[in-house]
Amino acid sequence: MGHDSNCKATGSYGEGCTCGKDVFKEVRFPHIKVKLVGRDGNAFNILGIMRDALKEGGVSKKEIDEFIKDAMSGDYDHLLQTCMKWVKVS
Numbered sequence: 603m604g605h606d607s608n609c610k611a612t613g614s615y616g617e618g619c620t621c622g623k624d625v626f627k628e629v630r631f632p633h634i635k636v637k638l639v640g641r642d643g644n645a646f647n648i649l650g651i652m653r654d655a656l657k658e659g660g661v662s663k664k665e666i667d668e669f670i671k672d673a674m675s676g677d678y679d680h681l682l683q684t685c686m687k688w689v690k691v692s
Contacts, residue, residue, distance in 0.1 A: 628687075629686070629687065629688065629689060629690055630687060630688045630689070631656070631659055631661060631688055631689050632689075632690055633659060634655050634656065634658075634659035634661075634688075634689040634690065635655075635689065635690045635691075635692065636651060636652060636655045636685065636689050636690070636691050636692075637691075637692050638651065638682075638685070638691055638692070639692060645678055645681055648681060648682075648685065649670060649673060649674070649681075652669065652673070652685055652688070652689070653666055653669075653670065655689060656669060656688070656689070659689075669684065669688055672684050673685065
């Protein structure tokens with residue numbers, strides 16, 4: 603999964619993509635929608651918002667713990683990418 607090696611995509615959201623692949627097309631829980639734009643962007647706040655949304659969406663504690671572990675395993679950009687892989691983010 604990801605862009606072809608010759609793709610001109612830049613940034614976390616694949617701006618300028620020339621290969622036609624949408625790296626965030628496969629969302630794990632597409633029925634859960636989370637609005638992050640305009641909210642406190644602190645990493646721990648985002649984790650709390652996501653945890654609550656996953657819980658309200660019927661996701662098991664085990665899967666929520668998996669999300670948190672994955673989201674915290676990298677930098678801030680990785681956190682945001684992980685959110686977008688798990689739910690629909692706006």
